[in-house]
Amino acid sequence: AIYQGFDDLPSKVGIFDFIIVGGGTAGSVIANRLTENVNFHVLVIEAGPSNEGVLNSEVPLFSPRLAGSTFDWNFTTISQPGLKGRALAFPRGHILGGSSSINGMYYTRGSSSDYDRFAKVTGDPGWSWRNMLPYILKSEKWTAPVDNHNTTGQFNPFFHNFKGINSVSLSGVAQTIDDRVLQTTQDLKDEFPFNEDMNSGNPLGLGWLQSTIGNGTRSSAATSYLGSSVTGRSNLHIVLNTRVTRILQSNGGNKPSFRTVEIAMGNTIATLVARKEVILSGGTIGTPHVLLNSGFGDEQELKLMGVPSAVNLPSVGKNLTEQPGMLLTWFVNSTDTADKLGGFSLFQIDSHTDHAYRSFKNNATLQAQLFQQWQSNRTGPLTAADAGVNQVAWLRLPDNATVFSEFNDPSSGRNTPHLELMIANSAFFSTTPGHFVSGSVALVTPLSRGSVSLASNNPLENPLIDPGFLSSDFDVFAMRSAINNAKRFFAAPAWQGYVLQPSGSFANVTNDEELEDFIRSNVAGVAHPVGTAAMSHRDANYGVVDPDLRVKGVEGLRIVDASVMPFVTSGHTQAPVYAIAERASDLIKSSWN
Numbered sequence: 001a002i003y004q005g006f007d008d009l010p011s012k013v014g015i016f017d018f019i020i021v022g023g024g025t026a027g028s029v030i031a032n033r034l035t036e037n038v039n040f041h042v043l044v045i046e047a048g049p050s051n052e053g054v055l056n057s058e059v060p061l062f063s064p065r066l067a068g069s070t071f072d073w074n075f076t077t078i079s080q081p082g083l084k085g086r087a088l089a090f091p092r093g094h095i096l097g098g099s100s101s102i103n104g105m106y107y108t109r110g111s112s113s114d115y116d117r118f119a120k121v122t123g124d125p126g127w128s129w130r131n132m133l134p135y136i137l138k139s140e141k142w143t144a145p146v147d148n149h150n151t152t153g154q155f156n157p158f159f160h161n162f163k164g165i166n167s168v169s170l171s172g173v174a175q176t177i178d179d180r181v182l183q184t185t186q187d188l189k190d191e192f193p194f195n196e197d198m199n200s201g202n203p204l205g206l207g208w209l210q211s212t213i214g215n216g217t218r219s220s221a222a223t224s225y226l227g228s229s230v231t232g233r234s235n236l237h238i239v240l241n242t243r244v245t246r247i248l249q250s251n252g253g254n255k256p257s258f259r260t261v262e263i264a265m266g267n268t269i270a271t272l273v274a275r276k277e278v279i280l281s282g283g284t285i286g287t288p289h290v291l292l293n294s295g296f297g298d299e300q301e302l303k304l305m306g307v308p309s310a311v312n313l314p315s316v317g318k319n320l321t322e323q324p325g326m327l328l329t330w331f332v333n334s335t336d337t338a339d340k341l342g343g344f345s346l347f348q349i350d351s352h353t354d355h356a357y358r359s360f361k362n363n364a365t366l367q368a369q370l371f372q373q374w375q376s377n378r379t380g381p382l383t384a385a386d387a388g389v390n391q392v393a394w395l396r397l398p399d400n401a402t403v404f405s406e407f408n409d410p411s412s413g414r415n416t417p418h419l420e421l422m423i424a425n426s427a428f429f430s431t432t433p434g435h436f437v438s439g440s441v442a443l444v445t446p447l448s449r450g451s452v453s454l455a456s457n458n459p460l461e462n463p464l465i466d467p468g469f470l471s472s473d474f475d476v477f478a479m480r481s482a483i484n485n486a487k488r489f490f491a492a493p494a495w496q497g498y499v500l501q502p503s504g505s506f507a508n509v510t511n512d513e514e515l516e517d518f519i520r521s522n523v524a525g526v527a528h529p530v531g532t533a534a535m536s537h538r539d540a541n542y543g544v545v546d547p548d549l550r551v552k553g554v555e556g557l558r559i560v561d562a563s564v565m566p567f568v569t570s571g572h573t574q575a576p577v578y579a580i581a582e583r584a585s586d587l588i589k590s591s592w593n
C-alpha cells in the first residue's frame with residue numbers, strides 16, 4: 001500500500017524486515033525485488049509526493065518543467081570559483097521514483113571498462129561488465145518506437161532485453177537533420193564513426209539515442225518497478241511526504257548496529273527499527289546528508305558543526321563527481337527545425353526554469369494540437385526525450401593530446417569516451433528567435449572533484465553542495481576540445497549551405513583565452529552526480545561502503561544508489577543505477593535467505 005504520510009501507516013502492519021530510505025531510482029528497484037520474497041516485510045520512506053497523475057512527469061517533452069518545481073529538491077550549489085563565482089541549480093527528484101521521475105530519460109550504460117574499473121577498485125569481480133550485463137538486461141524492457149518505424153541498423157537487439165521491467169525505446173520522432181547527421185559519419189569517418197548501438201559496452205562513435213520511454217510515456221522507477229502489481233503486494237508499504245533525518249544506533253552484535261531511522265514530523269520526531277537492515281537510497285546528495293547528520297563522516301569536521309561522531313568515515317560526502325556541459329548553437333538556413341516546439345534543455349535550468357512552459361504557452365495552438373495528439377494516441381513530438389535530439393556521439397581526446405603530459409587519462413579504458421556530443425535539430429530552450437542546430441557538449445570523465453557537507457547541525461537545512469566545477473585544468477582543456485569537435489562536426493560537407501553563423505556569445509569567441517572565458521561563463525552541470533558514499537576494497541582505509549554496499553565498520557546499514565559509484569560512468573547515470581540496484585537486491589537477498 002501507499003500512504004500519503006507517516007501518520008497514515010497503520011500500527012498493525014508490525015515490524016519491518018527492511019526499511020528503505022528514499023523511494024527513488026535505486027530504492028524502487030530494491031523495494032520491488034525484496035518483496036518478491038513474501039516473507040520480507042518492507043517499508044519505503046520517501047520525502048517527496050506521489051508520481052501518480054503528474055502530467056509533466058508522464059509527457060516526455062514536458063520534463064524540463066519539473067526542475068524547479070515541487071518535484072525537485074531545488075538545491076543550489078555554492079558559488080563555483082571555476083565558473084566565475086556562479087552558483088547553479090542542482091536538480092534532484094523529490095517524488096516517488098526520485099530522479100528517474102524528473103530526468104531527461106537518456107538511456108546510456110557507459111562502457112564495459114567503467115564497470116571493470118568498479119570491479120578493480122573494489123576487488124569484487126561481481127561489479128565487472130561481464131557480471132553486470134545480466135543485471136542491466138534484467139532491468140530493461142526494449143519497446144518499439146511510437147511511430148513503429150523500421151529500426152534495423154539503429155540498435156543491436158543482441159544487447160537488449162525485450163522482457164525486463166523498465167521500458168527503453170528509440171525516438172519515434174524523425175528529424176529533418178537525421179540524414180545530415182548520418183552523412184557526417186561518412187564525411188568524417190575517423191572522428192565520428194557510426195556506432196550501431198552505443199549500449200553494447202563499446203559506446204565510441206555516433207549512434208541513435210535510446211530513452212526510457214515506452215508507449216510515448218516516461219518509464220520511471222515508479223511507473224515500472226513500482227507498478228500496481230508490485231505496490232499491491234501485502235508485504236510492501238510505501239510512506240510518502242516523509243523525511244528521514246538520521247540513522248541511529250540500535251542494540252548491536254559484534255559491530256555497532258544502525259537499524260533505526262529517525263523521521264521528522266513537524267516538531268516531533270519518530271523512530272522505527274528494521275529487523276534486518278536499513279537501506280539508504282537517498283541519492284548522491286540525500287545519502288551523504290543523512291549520513292553526516294547521523295555522525296558518519298570526518299570526525300573533526302562533524303565536531304566543528306556540533307554533530308557527535310558515530311563512526312569516523314572521512315570519505316562521506318567527498319569525491320562528489322559531476323559532469324560539466326554546455327550548449328553551442330548555430331543559425332541554420334531552414335525554418336523546419338524543432339525550435340517551433342519551444343525547445344527544452346536541462347542546461348541552464350538555473351536561469352531558464354520555466355522558459356519551456358512559457359514558450360509552449362506562447363504557442364497555444366501548437367501546444368493544444370500536440371497535446372491532443374499525445375492524449376489520443378501517444379504519438380508526435382511530445383513523445384521525444386528532447387526537442388530534436390535523435391543522435392549522440394561519444395568521443396575520446398586524441399592519444400597525443402598535450403594535456404596527457406600533465407594528467408593521467410581519467411577514462412576507465414580505451415573503449416571509453418571522454419566527451420559527449422548530442423546533436424539537436426533546435427537550440428533547445430533558446431529565447432533567441434530563429435532556427436538552429438546545436439551541439440550539446442559534456443565532459444563525461446571529469447577530474448574535478450567536490451563535496452557535500454553540512455551547513456549546520458539542523459538535519460532539515462540543505463547541505464552545502466560544491467561540485468568543484470572546472471577546478472582541474474584537465475576539465476578546461478577537455479571542454480575546449482569538446483567545442484572544437486562540435487565545430488568540426490558542423491563544418492562537415494553534409495552541413496554545407498545549411499549551417500550558418502554561431503549564435504549568442506559563442507559567435508564572439510576568436511581565440512583560446514576567449515574560449516576559456518566562454519566556457520567558464522556557460523558551463524553547467526548535467527545532473528549526473530555520483531561518488532559521495534563510494535564503494536572501495538574491503539580493506540581500504542577510504543571509501544564508505546564495502547563491495548557488498550555495507551557501510552564500513554557497522555552492521556545493519558547498506559547504501560544503494562548513485563552515491564556508491566567510485567567513478568562516474570562515461571555517460572548518463574540512470575542505467576548504471578538501475579543495474580547496481582538490481583545486483584544489490586541479490587546481495588541483500590542472499591545475505592538473508
Ligand SMILES: Cc1cc2nc3c(=O)[nH]c(=O)nc-3n(C[C@H](O)[C@H](O)[C@H](O)COP(=O)(O)OP(=O)(O)OC[C@H]3O[C@@H](n4cnc5c(N)ncnc54)[C@H](O)[C@@H]3O)c2cc1C
Pocket residue numbers: 021022023024025026027045046047048067091092093094095096097098099100102103104105106107108242243244245281282283284286287290346526527528529560561562563572573574575577
Ligand atoms: C533533471 C535531471 C535530469 C537527468 N537526466 C538524465 C538522463 O537523461 N539520463 C540518465 O541516465 N540520467 C539522468 N539523470 C540522472 C539520473 O536520473 C540519476 O543518476 C538517478 O536517477 C539517480 O538515482 P538514485 O537512486 O541515486 O537517486 P534518486 O533517484 O534521486 O532517488 C533518491 C530518492 O531519495 C529521496 N530522499 C532523499 N533524501 C531523503 C530523506 N532524507 N528522506 C526520505 N527520502 C529521501 C528523494 O526524494 C528521492 O526520491 C538526470 C537527473 C536529473 C535530476
